[in-house]
Amino acid sequence: MKQQAPVSYSEQATAAIAIQNLTFSYSELNVLQSINATIHVGERVGLIGPNGSGKTTLFLLTCGILKPIDGEILLFNKPIVVGEFRPEIGLVFQNPNDQLFLPLVRDDIAFGPENMGLSAAEVEECVQEAISLTGVQNLVERVPHNLSGGEKCMVAIAGVLAMRPQLVLYDEPSANLDMRSRRRLIQFLQDSQQTMMISSHDLELILEVCDRVLLLDQGQIIADGDPCDVMGNQLLMEAHGLEKPFSLTTH
């Protein structure tokens, strides 16, 4: 439950992400203040925190979309450089409309691998694999713009998986999904093989999918541990604008 020390040499072999003394501000607004955390290969880590605590910002830094003020992030032991494409990592954006922009779903899913210098046959293999994993076969000839929220969510995930990342960051993946689409997403996430981080206010989803949770608030990682322990701590949750999930209320 306490903040982690910077990654040690012995941890490097299994570190997918090593966040080291990371500090970030938008102009005058300090968002992250010297945070440290290591995400290991194979982990499924939930990222929780109140609105505006910096969850999306941390994901954008981890993908090299934003540049830290201080500190650094190592991705599989190699520093993230802002603007450098790293195929090892994929980000599923909070709003699928930010990700889907081509006239056909199939083209959207193919966009990533097509820009990775792969042959046409390799692109097709990646696309078919992603379509199959996400179950969007019936949507490939559709116009992304016309899809429902749940359909857009799975197509956006397919577009990321088509690049075969080892690590996927999901930003609020269940936002705006109905019960059936959300259940399908949870099943998909449980079956996924990649190391993952999931930022969400859907704490029950985090409980069902993740084996570890980080609580972010006031620029700091306030808690880091087992999801039931962290989210079952009512005083801790309430102190940071969160509620203990209903399914933990009898524990």
Ligand SMILES: Nc1ncnc2c1ncn2[C@@H]1O[C@H](COP(=O)(O)OP(=O)(O)OP(=O)(O)O)[C@@H](O)[C@H]1O
């Ligand atoms: N481009 C930007 N310019 C200035 N401030 C920003 C920008 N993007 C985000 N912020 C601010 O940075 C803080 C962190 O935002 P961020 O989106 O990372 O939080 P979050 O934890 O993902 O929030 P939510 O749970 O509401 O999605 C907020 O106060 C937000 O208003």
